[in-house]
Amino acid sequence: MHVLKAGKSLAAVTVATVLANLMNKAHLHFSSSEQLVVDALRRSNKDLADMPLSEMGGYLRNMDDDSLRGLASNVKGIYHEFQFIRRENLDGDAVTARIFPETNHPGADVVLSRDGKDFAELQLKATDSSSLLVKHFEKYPDIPVAATDEVAKSIPGVKSSGFSDAELEGDVTSAFSSVSDQAHISQLQDATAISGLLAAAMNAGDVLSGKATTKQASKTTLKDMGVAVSSTFLVDLLFS
Template identity: 40%
Template sequence: MSQLISGQRHGWTADQELVIKALQRSKKSLNTADTEELGDYLRAMPEESLSGVVSNVKGIYHEFLIRRAENADKDEVRAQVFEATNHPGADIEFTIDGALVREVQAKAVQSPQAIFAHFEAYPDTDVLATSEVTEILKGAFGDKVSDSGFRNESLTRETEDTFADIMGDRRVLDFVEDGVLTSPLLTAAVAARGILNGAPPSKDDIREMLELAGVAVATGYAVEIVLDLL
């Protein structure tokens, strides 16, 4: 755990460095924090708040990945994340020779609700979304929604793993997944699907819902948990 030493950057992968920068950007008081201070911040946080922090930081991490990918492709287009985290409607601007050519909102999400809400508020601002939700939308918004090339499930796992390394323990992983499994919204959605289908939800139905919620189902254990909650 040498990377946890205050101020030391050796040992972090390039992607972990971006997650760390995203965590620093997520809150003004963390802007200049080193990894030891970030670890103190996360360890002091109530467990019920960790999943929200993971979600927020994952979104910023997604923005950084889009910027890095665009600026690494050696074309004339440059990407920049807006300085303000609450910039109206958009997260990233694309320029050519300093001239603005496009502004986009980055969405690291599993379901399309956030996309719908965005276009209700900002109908003229395009979206770069994670692969899972663009697959669900199937081109419903035409060229207004594009695949960013990143998967929400991967971004979530990379954020959680980096948090766990910063904290020096794995409770963030356990808590975030447990929170999804016991979510009333998830179990209600599974039950509703069964009602609509006129039959109790099958294990395959539950597995699909868990995967859409970002839970990697390697065994039947998670499926059995949701069955017990119905």
């Protein structure tokens, strides 16, 4: 059992968990939040829009680390949008929210409606960088922003999206304390391959046990030697 250390947002952990499960072709029955990540994954890339889950893991495994980080960052942003919309549409008030059909709508991610009439567009930011908010207002001064609590509090006029990194971090250990580290060394059927993979196995083992950093190994090394890609490894690889 490997408990994920506090300090990563639940959004990042959920994204990494889903990606790890897809890559390992495991646990393909998703929670409601994990299903939103899958939906975000499909929305993020046209190649994934209609791809069967059974093929999606192989697609992710074949991406290089930089491409996977870029995809994960995009997915995390879309996942934040989906979470915001779900919360807004279930809170019982007259306001509803929906995403734009296109993913690159200028300046805004979400449309707000009341009694069937659109009344506002909104940009959502899941970031700890206030500079991104400043850049948004320089380009789109009339489109409001809803951001995570910590960033929202640092910029006058920015609304909270209703999600706080601090609160999410507090949920991490309880939500994931029962999640076993999926990392394991697969059975090596070819005995002659063992000597060639031994050094790689030791290096990957150090990463997975916390003795080395993710910068000293890569997803590719783990994949090639037959080690399952763990959510704890991916969350550091993708979001550190």
